[in-house]
Amino acid sequence: MDPLVSIIMPVYNCDAYVDESIRSILQQTYTNWELIIINDGSEDKTFDKITNFKDSRIKLINMKIHKGLSSAFSEGYKLAKGDYILRHDGDDISASKRLELQVSYLENKPKAAMVSCLISCFTLEPIFRSDCIFIERIQNSYVHYDQIEKAILGGFIPILFPTLMIRKSAYDEIYIENKNLSFDDQTTVLLKLIELCPVEKIDNILYHYRRHPTAYHIINRKDYEQDTSRLLKNTSVKNQLKYREFYGDLSSSTKNKLIINEKSPIRVLMLVDALNIGGTETHVLNITKQLIEMGVYVVVATSGGPMEAIFSSYGIKIIKFPFDGDYISNKKKNGMIKQLKGIVDKENINIIHCHLFASMQLASELYRNYQLPYVVTIHGLFYPNDILFSTCIKASTVIAVSIPVKNMLDRKLGNRIKSKIVVIPNGISSDIIKGSDINRDIRKELGIPQSGKILCYCSRLDWNKTDAARVFLFSFSKLLDKFPNLHALIIGDGNGRESIEKEAQIINDMAKDKVVHLVGAKANVIPYYLKSSVVIGTGRVALEAMICKKPVIAIGNQGYTGIITEKTKAIQWEMYFGDHAALEKPNVSKLADDITFLMSEIERRRVIGEWGKSWCEKKFSISKTTKEIVQAYKNALNI
Structure with missing residues (x-):
């Protein structure tokens, strides 16, 4: 049976528009829906207009006292029985195929918690026409989830809440009964949903957003802008979006x-x-x-x-x-x-x-x-x-x-x-391995063949370390012909990520395969190190990789110090693996040569890995360093 869609429509003094809004639901090509209308103490003829519609799928709640949009929505939500939820404003119109297309999207993408759509913005008032042109263009400029999240990080929300169709299971997870909000709107709910799961838009105009003198956001524009600005300054929201991969891990x-x-x-x-x-x-x-x-x-x-x-x-x-x-x-x-x-x-x-x-x-x-x-x-x-x-x-x-x-x-x-x-x-302690998911199949997750060899670069993608990541990518690209089935893994995030993503895409296009994998910041990097042949990094990355018995090539903020071995351990420590001093600037040819040596010498990799773990346990023991503190x-x- 088709899933049920619960459409919740809070209305207040909108007798001029509610007829058209309800008819747009009755004309849907998708028919398994319930329309829960909450008349929030309207003082005009809104209630009378609603009662003219005779359809068993329409349920009407008549609230004697006006409580506000959010409280009205909450009353409707308590009665909702649908698999999917959407709020529909009583002065707006849905395209006839809206429910059909949004249900189809969510049924075909079971991991998606919600989906939005493009809009048209319309008005009969000349004073709002320029506003409508602007709103429509800017809302429809953000379609893919990464565009939407970058907009939010930049201080703008490119989603109108009524355009969303939401899985009820997801809404239940973040449900807030909005009774004491500083502003009577669902922006808080929208941001919590976006924190929970990425959202994107169906590339069709499915919602017609009306502007008129008594529209809620026209009357309360100043309060709305202040409240939205306050919410977007919340660091927890920005952190959740910026580091979604990290939190997921x-x-x-x-x-x-x-x-x-x-x-x-x-x-x-x-x-x-x-x-x-x-x-x-x-x-x-x-x-x-x-x-x-x-x-x-x-x-x-x-x-x-x-x-x-x-x-x-x-x-x-x-x-x-x-x-x-x-x-x-x-x-x-x-x-x-x-x-x-x-x-x-x-x-x-x-x-x-x-x-x-x-x-x-x-x-x-x-x-x-x-x-x-x-x-x-x-x-x-x-x-x-x-x-x-x-x-x-x-x-x-x-x-x-x-x-x-x-x-x-x-x-x-x-x-x-x-x-x-x-x-x-x-x-450092070898306990970090015990606390990790050592059996995690990184290759399967990233689509890397089980026979594929992995070079792992890990660092914050900021400052000189973005340049180091770029040197790694260029070195890797030189080795693709020499080592078939070689893959590069980049762990990290920062201001330089976007430029690294572009360069990674160029290499993938040249290879006609996805051979460079950017996974963002990770809470647990150990499973990635364990599946790698060589790790490239500095500081803590070097220590963690060595405790995993992996050979490390050191490159950091100050420059390049090469392969960490028993022979070079003194100078590596004195330079802190290229992060606080270096032998030379990062060099594509030098890094490529060192990678070639390690990839060609399997036994040498093993010996270096065994020694590195032993050195870390003696030199950098967490119990020893903490006792000194x-x-x-x-x-x-x-x-």
Whole structure:
């Protein structure tokens, strides 16, 4: 039997238009529908007009008191029995094939939660004609889901809610009974649906959107624009869209909750400006987990970000704090310090550990006002001089994650902090493999033959690392004739992704096959490393790949340092795998030669992989590095 469509039509004082709107439903070529009309306390002849229609599929709810569009919709939704839901405005018109085409789309795409369509915008009022031309053109310019999501990230919603047909199962998942919204509209619901699942439009005009003087969004235009602007500034919405692949990957794995030691004598407030996807944030996650496992009490204060979900999945306590940019203005400083002091007092914090620019400024200010000791970790060479001078000198300990970072601090701050600097690298543990889905069939997911060989590049696609990704792609393209059935995998996201996607498409077109696969940012990269022959990357990527027994070619922000081997381990550590220093600039021919060597020498790959795992376990053990951090805390607290 054909699925039932529940059409919910809230109406209020629209007697001039409701006849035409209802007739457009009665004229549908698809006939298995129910029309639930909620007369929201209309004071004109709307109710009388509706009662003129005699069709058993029409159900009328007559509300004596006007409650608003969202509340009226909720009343209708409670009665809906359909497999699919749509809201139809009482002054608009649906094309006769609308239901037929939208039902067909969703039946043929069972993973799609909803579908929209193109519109025509019409009016009988000369004053609205230019508006109609603009609305129609701009709404119909965004059809594919990636175009729609880029528009939302840019601050514009190119979907009219009544154009959507939605699976009831999806709507049930995000259902909000809108009673106390700041504005009586369903933009909140629309954004929650788009967070849940991508949406695209059928490339046909199926909805006719009317503009007239008493239209809801005409009367309430200012409130609507303000509310929409507020919603689009919500970082959780933008993170969900920008990192959809990342969150999808995260949802497929479960985490063991950490046991929190509420009675620990060491109570740390971990300050980190944001929890974006990158090496710094992953380092903070891993040391926080290890500290908690060692019995240290840790709370993380942050503005949030895509990695917040991972922290929370382990049971790590997150306190949202309004870090706003890299520098704290004097105007905001006092209020932020009071707020942080409130957290310190409530959680009985006795030491701060800070990592990025704003965090460092606030930690030093807390010390100045309250003598609360703090530890700073410097993660790279990108810290501004004024931040280093104003925050490192009063710190109890300054942790450099590499030798080049220590040298930079020595050069800039000299004897003022010389006795305070310690080098503690990022830590790694083979437990990251145990917690991964090691049997996940990456080849099947990406359409790579089981006999295919994979080269994996992993990095944030920003700054110089986008150039490094480009060098990798060019090197890969040179090897396609030499190594048949070779595939390139790029993990990562950032501002450079769009340009990398274009270059990847050129290579795929040349190869007449999909040989370059961009998978975006991933919460769990280990299954991808395990299926790769060679991993190209730097910093934490290098450590994680080596712990997976994979040979690594190091290339980072500063440049190229080549294959990581027992012979080159000293210089690789001294340069932190090309991220903090380098032997040379990234070079297509050099990278191609090193890949060729590793792909041609199967036994050599195995030996390098075995050695790399052993070296990581000795040099970069997470338990060892975290014990050194705990010692820094104890020194600061004199315990």
